[in-house]
Amino acid sequence: MNKYKKITLDGLIFQNPTLMLVLGTCPTLGLMNSAMSALGMGLTVVVILTLSNIIISLLRKVIPNEVRIPCYIVIIATLVTFARMFLEYYLPDLHDSLGGFLALIVVNCIILGRAEAFANKHNPAEAAVDGIANGLGFTFALTVMGIICEVLGKGSLFGLHLWNFKIGMFASPAGAFIVYGISIAVFVYIIDGFERARRVKANKLARGNLLKEEA
């Protein structure tokens, strides 16, 4: 399989940071009551994760191993601070809706995790693809769960009123936790189904080859 295709599929599906690795849980639970905030947070993480991966990959041979984590934190904190300034200047509503969770991206384990596990071992192009894929995987999961929570908890979708029926619990972190758990279960079940089908297909192919050889 193409190297970049594998990195992309891993980030989006097979190692989805939110639904498979259960990383970045704090902003996930905090921002799931609004689909727009979830989407905004996800896209912000895509940009920060991609840039941090590229910078860390470029500096991987310069940064001594002993101080790599403080260096990563400084780079990520700089990018997050810049993102905060940018959003406050150009998108103040999104900045306000993300609140304290925007600053908490600094300690988001997805970003630090990808820097440590991937970016410091691969070239900038691969690190960039990994950043985009993982960021989009996080955005996809957060937005889908945000839509579910907003529809159930507020009776609206991306701020547009749908109906008056609402279950208040789903607009709170407690309801978000339930939706998060069910989403993980459903996602893992679907991925597991694909994996099983792929294994069965591979086994059939291997058996067919074996029979051909015996014949």
Add this chain to the structure above:
Amino acid sequence: MTVKQFFKSTSFKCIISLLCILLVCGVFLTIAYGFLEVTDEERLNRAISKIYGEKVSVEKAPYEGYENDKAFILEAYKDDKGDYLVKSKGTGGFNGTVTCWVLVDVEESKIVKVSRVTIETSDGETFLGDIDYLDKFPLTQYKDGFEYTADNGFKTSGATKSSTAINNAVNGAVGLVNGILNGGFNEQV
């Protein structure tokens, strides 16, 4: 360890690397701040535009701090129509706080109604975070003909515990405006 050994050591490389990264990041953020700085005045103008739906000129209301155990006034302004816009933080209910902008309509030096309540932030377990305008929120007080007294405070119908913080914030704002209009602050809110 000699000085020469120190300069060749890994520790020195680590310190220099970290300092270089800090310096570059610091310079970058300083330059970015120069371009993307949002002043307090700009923030206030944005908040006012959001509440009124248009640009309105305001002046700072003459008060020197006002608080009680339920509400804390952060800012207060008088608009060009003579109405008051107050940023108030209320506590209570599920132990969270709600910070909101409260627009108190005044006619002939008398409060006539609270026309808008816009929540800016809510911290903790308030269960309130998406109330924008008063007409979307079921109120039993502050309609036309309203007369302010300490007992006739802002009260919501339903969700009484989760709305305690916002009730206190609005009552704090109304208490302040009442105090300003009567030449002294009313501590009973």
